């Protein structure tokens with residue numbers, strides 16, 4: 001199905017890595033510093049997907065009856081970012097079969113890149129600490145361009161930078177932001193059913209294919225090693 005593809009764009013949080021436990025620790029540290037009560041990790045999972053500032057805004061909104069002033073949001077974001085920068089991969093792990101399948105796709109000659117809404121500065125340190133830095137030719141963060149997913153431009157930017165026609169590219173992601181961005185870019189998409197999609201089924205955003213495990217992602221590329 002996707003054997004003719006040259007470049008595979010991967011979302012990061014909720015697709016390659018389960019980062020919600022560390023994001024929850026950082027959110028709860030920020031709330032504690034502001035004298036507000038913490039939230040369960042499962043609640044924080046539902047807030048991930050639109051970048052760090054939106055995550056902090058969602059946490060603040062849930063923790064107060066009144067809307068916070070911009071200065072409070074700025075301060076909360078700074079606290080969050082400082083803590084998270086020092087605790088990026090404490091509990092964060094790749095999902096099952098992720099390193100193996102990526103390695104196999106890489107060996108088969110597929111080019112791999114990351115397009116995330118996460119701040120750019122955090123991508124490489126996390127990849128490094130999980131032993132996955134060598135696999136990706138290019139990474140783009142949520143603050144790398146003026147636009148982020150679901151805008152199609154980050155996806156198209158990577159295609160242009162790497163000189164790959166968008167028809168030869170596919171986006172793999174867990175959230176509606178990934179699928180909507182791919183559709184708007186005129187690109188094929190694989191949706192993953194296990195990540196963070198605000199409690200909605202990824203199938204309802206009609207990607208070309210839905211996979212329930214990362215191992216299944218290998219199949220349409222003609223790579224079967226990771227399946228099992």
Ligand SMILES: O=C(O)COP(=O)(O)O
Pocket residue numbers: 011012013014048049050051052055115116117118119175
């Ligand atoms: O950190 C986020 O808000 C989302 O990151 P993602 O685009 O890799 O899912």
Ligand SMILES: [Mg+2]
Pocket residue numbers: 011012013014015049173174175195196
């Ligand atoms: Mg994601």
